[in-house]
Amino acid sequence: GAGVSQSPSNKVTEKGKDVELRCDPISGHTALYWYRQRLGQGLEFLIYFQGNSAPDKSGLPSDRFSAERTGESVSTLTIQRTQQEDSAVYLCASSLSILAGGKYFGPGTRLTVT
């Protein structure tokens, strides 16, 4: 079956612009996770969604970051007024439940802020 998909695969944007990243989880997966990986660095957890529960936003790096998910479908990660330090690969993962952690990963969106 289809895996986790993310779009766009690459995004180059000018500093100060807003960007929206999209994640399509595996159908039926109630849990969805967002992570960030800066070039040559480790993983940084951003936020997760579990069903219709309100997410804990404390992992988001700043108030320029926001994430939404409607039900168990697509999620969007929005970065407003992008800065050069936002350049990274943004990864999405989904699982049948929160108990599994982020089990199935998408290919990521490579964001470059110039």
Added chain:
Amino acid sequence: AQKVTQAQTEISVVEKEDVTLDCVYETRDTTYYLFWYKQPPSGELVFLIRRNSFDEQNEISGRYSWNFQKSTSSFNFTITASQVVDSAVYFCALNTGNQFYFGTGTSLTVIP
């Protein structure tokens, strides 16, 4: 404070050798989950294992095995008879509450 430490930044082994990747975690929570992920050179992340804090039973999956010891707050990962395809960056992670904490990763190179 929650923290995951992977002290080994880079490891090189010759094919067929066994190798252990160390992971030490810090948390005051009694309920938590530990994970290992693999990131090969192609970049995609692969989930390897999830372990909850109440299950200290070691696990073996093929050439992979995991040793969870609460007494030393460690969750080490051993690859037996390593292969070139095992070359990757391996991340250990801790989940408590609504947050995940990742180690900085260990880059494993298996030399043919």
